[in-house]
Amino acid sequence: MARLDVKHLAVSYNGKNKILNDINLTIEDGELVSLLGPSGCGKTTTLRSIAGLIRSNQGQILVDGKDISRIPVYKRNFGMVFQSYALFPQLTVRENVAFGLKNQHIREPDLSSRVNEMLDIVGLLDYAARFPSQLSGGQQQRVSLARSLVTHPSLLLLDEPLSNLDAKLRVEMREMIREIQQRLKLTMLFVTHDQSECFAISDHVAVMNKGVIEQFDSSESIYHHPLTEFVAHFIGYENFFQVKKFLKNQKYLLDHNLEFTAADSSPNVISLTIRPEDIEIIEKETENSDNHNQLEGKILFSTYLGDSYRYQIDTPLGIVIAVSGTDKKYLSGQPIVLNFPSQKVLGLSK
């Protein structure tokens, strides 16, 4: 139950190359923020800096407005799920989960009831007497999650806490995390590189790339209005069209003298993007004369996604990916026309 401010954080491991560069992040009291980014971009490093496990070169970390750089790790009352789980191998599952509570001088019968409740939530009550080495990877990960949640930390740092679970358990556990987080009003920073997971549970999302935060915004904003090509790419936009020139009033000139209208209007836009499911496929015969924001193309091949088909389409602007409903299936080689609704076409800057 605390507000976290990270200001101008910079970290380098050996003094030379910077791993983190001017990281700025705010998590309001009781909010869940996700840190989304590709492998090696510095997510773990960010968490470890906040936890106080590595020293930063620059910047401040404030909890409720107070600089915590001088508070030793063990007095911070944070929680952390390590990417490697870091379970205590010499202790049983029950002792692992009870460890933090004992440090908080919680006594029986409170201790046992809280440990049991937590083990029940993560579905491991039957495994309480086992040692970590006797558990599967996913079970170990859930012990790690239970161990961090049970102490009700003022700030909980989760480093890919669901990475090793199967799809069903993953959804169950993320809903459990969200439920506990909202019930206890915990402040959480949640690292993931799974975009659907991140949108499902966060209030705000920070998208990270090569040691900088490219965009920090509400989940909805990130999803609907990515600002850079990297962010768009990372959250599922697949079609990118190079902009040759900004004309005026949301109009952009693309290759082959094609003119597209987009939702944004800015001379800084370097490319246009659209989600595959927002592209409309029109049969060639029903083509209307207005060919604005339209491209002619030929279906290359399709894959069946269950609730939709996914097409690769050859167009003058290169391969375009489009997803459309199952009511109509287009065949390979079929010529079609693609319509790009201008309010769904986004402009991206560098």
Place this chain on the structure above:
Amino acid sequence: MTTNKHLLTKIIGIVTIVFLVFPLILIVVTSFGTEPTISFPIKGFTFAWYANIFSQDSFTQGFITSVVIALLASLASALVGLPAAYALTRGETKFSHFLESVFLAPVMVPEVVLGFSLYSSLVIYARFPLFLSLLFGHFLICMPYTIRLLIGGLEQFDSSIEEASWVLGTSRLSGFFKMVLPNISTSIISGFLLSFINSFNNIPVSVFLSGANVNMLPTSILNYLQNNYDPTVSAISTCLMLLTLIFMLMAEKKLGLKSLIN
């Protein structure tokens, strides 16, 4: 080609075993001989030489001194080695590489040189008590093995386990005792055993640092051999082999021999 290689490995193996084991068997056999000098084959069978071990004060005294010195030196090297190895594995890389070589340096110095320099500096110059000098010498012998094994153990140990305990409210010191120690206990025990064996078997350093009342078992045996060549030495060697065997079996059972060698 492969069969040739196979044959070669077999021959090398057999030769090694013959050269390694045959002298040992010879010693065991001669220790039961009735002849007054060590000879093979033996003519009669007797336990007399084993009884003779205990009639020699220098052997019983030497054995006790050896055990005490080996225990104390191994213990001291573990006590100094633990914080040192911890600092080395968790510290800044450049400086810790340098320090690591300092701690491992005694292996590079020939033991005779080590013994002599300790003798001239500690015993002659500083007039240190002989027992303490001997102990210090053996501490230096044990140190590199202990440090090596402890560094190995600490590098194997996932440091985020320790960090997890800090995050959960454990201070650094208590985290060391609660998390680090229990998880590197194998390295600690094998370091201790290796130190003990090395100290117990050492001759070069012990020779220089022994005197009237301070004698290690190996030096006592050497002294005895200068005046006698009877099977008592075979008998005591057999006893030592037996002890070492028991020791190794214990270690093997508890840790597996592999961890002791690595």
